[in-house]
Amino acid sequence: MNNTLPIHDPTLVFFVVLLIILLAPMVFGKLRIPHIVGMILAGVLIGEHGLHLLERDASFQLFGQVGIFYIMFLAGLEMDLEGFKHNVSKGLIFGSLTTLIPFACGFLAGRYLLDYSVGTSLLLACIFASHTIVAYPIVARYGLTRHPAVTISIAGTMCALLFSLIFLAVISSTYRGGGDVWFWALFTLKCVAYFVGMFLIFPPIIRMVFKRYTERVVQYIFVLAMMFFAAVMAELCGIEGLLGAFIAGLIFNRFIPHSSSLMNRIEFVGNALFIPYFLVGVGMMVNLGPLFSQMGTVGVVLIIVVVSTLSKLLASSIARKLLGFNHAQGLIMFGLSEAHAAGAIAMVMVGTSLVTGESTGETLMPSAVLDGVVVMILISCIISSIVTDQGARRMKLQQDGNQDLGADKPTDDEKILVMLKDTSRIRNITQTAIMMRNPRLNRGLICLNVVSDSDFTEQSARHSREVLSQAEEICVAADIPVQTQSRLAVNIVNGVVHSMRENDASEILIGLHEKVNGDMSLYGHFAQELIKNMNRQLIIVDYTMPVNTIRKVVVAVPERAEYEVGFYRWVKRLARLTAEIGCRIEFHTAEATGKLIHRYLNTYHKNVRAEFKLSDSALPQEVERIAADINPDHLLVVVTARPGGISYQKGYNRIADIVQERVLRRCNVMMIFPDQYGENNESYTFTEPLKVQYDESKVTAWLSKWISKVG
Helix, strand or coil, X not given: CCCCCCCCCHHHHHHHHHHHHHHHHHHHHHCCCCHHHHHHHHHHHHCCCCCCCCCCCHHHHHHHHHHHHHHHHHHHHCCCHHHHHHCHHHHHHHHHHHHHHHHHHHHHHHHHHCCCCHHHHHHHHHHHHCCCCCCHHHHHHCCCCCCHHHHHHHHHHHHHHHHHHHHHHHHHHHHCCCCCHHHHHHHHHHHHHHHHHHHHHHHHHHHHHHHHCCCHHHHHHHHHHHHHHHHHHHHHCCCCHHHHHHHHHHHHCCCCCCCCHHHXXXXXXXXXXXXXXXXXXXXXXXXXXXHHHCHHHHHHHHHHHHHHHHHHHHHHHHHHHHHCCCHHHHHHHHHHHHCCCHHHHHHHHHHHHCECCCCCCCECCCHHHHHHHHHHHHHHHHHHHHHHHHHHHHHHHHHHXXXXXXXXXXXXXXXXXXXXXXXXXXXXXXXXXXXXXXCCCCCCEEEEEEEEHHHCCHXXXXXXXXXXXXXXXXXXXXXXXXXXXXXXXXXXXXHHHHHHHHHCCCEEEEECEECCCCCEECCCHHHHHHHHHCXXXXXXXXXXXXXXXXXXXXXXXXXXXHHCCCHHHHHHHHHHHHHHHCCEEEEEECHHHHHHHHHHHHHHCCCCEEEEEECCCCHHHHHHHHHHHCCCCEEEEEECCCCCCCXXXXXXXXXXXXXXXXXXXXXXXXXXXXXXXXCCCCCCCCCCCCCCCCCHHHHHHHHHHHHHHHC
């Protein structure tokens, strides 16, 4: 048996690790223990200090490094940037507390309880101050990545890591003979150049690549390459690569929609392979032997573990009270800031490389401290996982029990029908529908292709199957339920209308009409007939670029749009679309309409970056004015109305000509025809009821004037 262990065969090593990744969640799930803890304990069991089945070779170092980078990258990628802007002061408060309190406790413990030198005590303080959000996959699994408590915790992690790494650089340069004025001037210059370069150069490159290359594998490899490039450049500047991976996630945040297939692939690969590999590797580093053989080591380990845990708990408790969070949110903050992993390991490696005595060969990191830190990593990761799981579970129960669903009530009649025909537009149209849907309701899309009975051939049938297959592939890749329907009809418009009624669809999304000669037009015969024959919301779209690379949404809203039955439906759809893209939205509207949109967004979509420009001109004139200033990477949205609608005005037929002549093919276009007749099935509950305040006499006078004009 001794001749076969540890296992060195690469195939067998990989099989054993995959077996652990598969079985650990099953076994520890039965014991109600987070599977992250199971991964770490399994690593302890199979490592060289356990059964010695495997050695922590180069594969664990490689995959482990990828895994911790992945955790930091996902934290930046899924971070609610708008929520962070609203809570930036809270993030700085928590970051300061969770850095300074553990730093002070670590220094005092090392200097006075363990009687170490000033240098060793400062190094121990840096280890205490830093932490790694190992438990982040837990809050992601509960769907809490955009909660303020999580956002603030991530901000605290960045503050703690940055402070610790800078102080570590001071200690390292001091013992290696550097640290003069020129060293710090160069270090500052490199850091400034790094951050400026990342935030100014990266976005145009990302936008260019995403525009030109839509192939899934190419985009994923590009994202992964940029993440490692950011990490490598950070290390060249003297900053830990973890911070670079997080910065890369922040930059990609606005280019990868949360509901996109690319995001689904990024999360899947990381959570299925790289992150578990990292956790197993952390467990393999733990050596529990000295705890049972050396009494002095036991005392050092206990002091390090207890002081580090209590200092983080004290910091999160003070922050919770100062910031007004409840107990469950406080657990999240403590859980996410408790684990010590990558940062602590990096600091330990630096400490063991700094020699304090030339003759004795002693290093800044004594062996007892090294054992204590490694055990602290194990225990802190276990505590972090358990506490975070408990806090996330309580927060989820509180959300489900007390949440005012408002515009997202279970009675919402949302069921989006996507009409598909042209294969070149399938991805953008389907992705738009995915972004507009309500993820809480988790209702699938209905993808429809209608073939005219007179044009039916084997080729048209094959084309229909191809179109629906592509749409289904896009939805499945994004983990979105989808129902595909191919329909044969004598009249295509009647086929679409009948399909809407049969599926009880709330709205329909179609692409731009294309004439036989290849010219584009907004209102072809098909669109015109749909406008006449249906009263539900109709959205017509045309994109000149991938939807996730749009930088701004400009919306032209007609006067009295708030009186239409489908007013809140299109506001909600645009709010979700904008939030997913991560861009700004600019409303050109009358004052009364703008106030209602503003109140609605502040109530249900606070993460939307909305701007308002008041307009008192008619919609055709406003669209003409906007068209003169629109940019190619903007999306122009025109909210119009059907003849007979309250917001419909004479001259609306000019809008199509204006858009076609001045905007079409130059930028992205969306035309919205809201619900017109019947009762609005969507109900909304506001803390302060959103009601249109109006003077009855003015409305009566306006109606009389409008009737006389129509007559």
